[in-house]
Amino acid sequence: MLFNSYEFVFFFLPVTFAVFFVLARFRHRLAAFWLAAASFFFYGWWAPRYVLLLLASIAFNYVMGLAIAHARSPDGATPRARLLLIAALVGDLALLGYYKYTDFFISSVNAATGLEWSLTHIVLPLGISFFTFTQIAFLVDVYRGIAREYNPIHYTLFASYFPHLIAGPVLHHKQMMPQFDKPETYRIDIANINSGMTIFAIGLFKKVIVADQFALYANPVFTAAQAGAHLPFAEAWIGALAYTFQLYFDFSAYSDMAIGLSRLFNVELPVNFNSPYKALNIIDFWRRWHMTLSKFLRDYLYISLGGNRRGRTRRYVNLMLTMVLGGLWHGANWTFVLWGTLHGLYLVVNHAWQALREALALPKIRGSGFIAGAITFVAVVVAWVVFRANDISSAWSLIQGMAGWNGFRSPAGLAPHVAASGAVVMAWLAGGIAVSKMLPNSLEIAAALENWRYRGRALGFAAGALFVYVVLNFNRITTFIYFQF
Known part of the structure; x- marks a missing residue:
């Protein structure tokens, strides 16, 4: 269900x-x-x-x-x-x-x-x-x-x-x-019902209205890559970014709804998603994305392998093993193994860079936070391409397109495989960047409403309006991406 x-x-x-x-x-x-x-x-x-x-x-x-x-x-x-x-x-x-x-x-x-x-x-x-x-x-x-x-x-x-x-x-x-x-x-706790329904309604909105809309832009691009199409730069990036935001809003929607539903029964679930695209490095990303899985892998796999107690080299090996197995946990496909390997390499490079900065006492450069955030985001997007692709060859084909190997724009338009105008697609992608990197997340919004003087009325109105709007848009039923794992 x-x-x-x-x-x-x-x-x-x-x-x-x-x-x-x-x-x-x-x-x-x-x-x-x-x-x-x-x-x-x-x-x-x-x-x-x-x-x-x-x-x-x-x-x-x-x-x-x-x-x-x-x-x-x-x-x-x-x-x-x-x-x-x-x-x-x-x-x-x-x-x-x-x-x-x-x-x-x-x-x-x-x-x-x-x-x-x-x-x-x-x-x-x-x-x-x-x-x-x-x-x-x-x-x-x-x-x-x-x-x-x-x-x-x-x-x-x-x-x-x-x-x-x-x-x-x-x-x-x-x-x-x-x-x-x-x-x-x-x-029965009325305050928990109010906040729970608000968080549930926000999650429902993110799934039905936002995530499923990004899927309409991502799926045709990945299907074309699997069919052997040589995608140009613009279309490859549209597909990659659309899936990046589809997965973000899909998984955060489920996490919100799980927390919201539990509050109806006065049960608090742990936070599992905390604005991961705001991360300034990969270490921080994994403290924000699928937080309970990250904690499980750390406590029951990484530490059991020795963690960082046996020297730097062994620590890096343990990181790689943990992330490769974490990738395999996500699915029975070599793409997931490669995705885990990529994130293992990202983490090794991140830890090595931090150790080098500390050893050399390098000063923090002005604007470095923005640069670090951009590099982290691009690295995550590239890894998501591997995660989403049906096989490694189609993932590589799409990454080639993102690198500009197939030209920078199709003669047929910005994104001929996507059934929407370029302006509409770009508006959605810009909105995805703004929401995921700059705006407060749903739990922060709910907390702010709870602290507002007229919180009961505000929560009821917000939950009710969002709920009615989303239910009226139940015109297509789609599963959550993490259901397959």
Whole structure:
């Protein structure tokens, strides 16, 4: 089920909300059970058969978590606890690998050896990367002695909670499970409803009105590149920038809606998106983009590999490995591996430059912030081309066009593959730059409205007007980009 659909907005959300708070008046555990059941219904709307897969994953990880906890000694982890953790991780990664990477492995072997093994054409379950990583973090925290709550209903709700189930954020147990123990979670809070609906409406607007409009300019360009077209400079950059802003508004829209929906139920999700195109370097970019995934990769992969504790060279190797695996997490395609490799190289160069500046005590140059921001943005755009392309050859073709290798303008116009005038396209791109790099983000806007003297009236009006406008534009239903991961 999609947030930007009639069945979600007019059926699932109001019914789930009303029943949750009615049941909460009688028993909190019953209300939590209802919210978990509703989350399974939400997930099963797309493919009911995968509800059993989600249930099996939750049951397996809950049982393994209990086993690891019981195997620990008062002094810490034991060899038995470590063995159980390894077994659980192997099980989780095997499940993820089977559904997500089987055909990728077969096609890669076929390409390398000339074999003709048949592909399985397995349908990827929605959100499998997110609910798998969420539970891996729980298992590791149990092993480390950090996770100490084992309420089965709260755990099930933590792993299946519908606002984050499909496309994140990647949650930690300590961010979610304690909230289900608080009495205030089960009482209607008008302030949370006001701010939640405002943030949800802003996110809905960004998805339906903005992100999907940029998709109309990006998709034809990438399709043309895949078909072998040699795109000129202007059109290549239009496609690259349009996708850059499509992904920005699409992912930030989902992040907003997840936070807004959760506030309706008095649950605070961690911020997952914080104006990443305002970053002045790649290090800062990854502190702002998909923040919970970045934290997961840092805490459970980069640090486990040794982090920066074993010298500068090993630190750079660990950065590269972390980003390559992070790229592969995004999808079963060599384009994602290359995208992760690019960002690994970006981070290595960024860290090396910072170390050199400190060693030489180089002064800060006037205007360097603007230059650094521009370089970072261009580097991110180039990497997004690789991320979006269907294969490496079409990505390279589009990058060649961006470099001017195919000329600077098509004789047929600014962007012959895009069904819109050049002026309209340029206006949208200019608007994308202005909003993403200069204006406050949706959480900052909501916070400002909350602090306004007439916040109740303002929030209600803003949410209502945006909501009505967007619903009237539900003329095409499109999925979120991160659903495929």
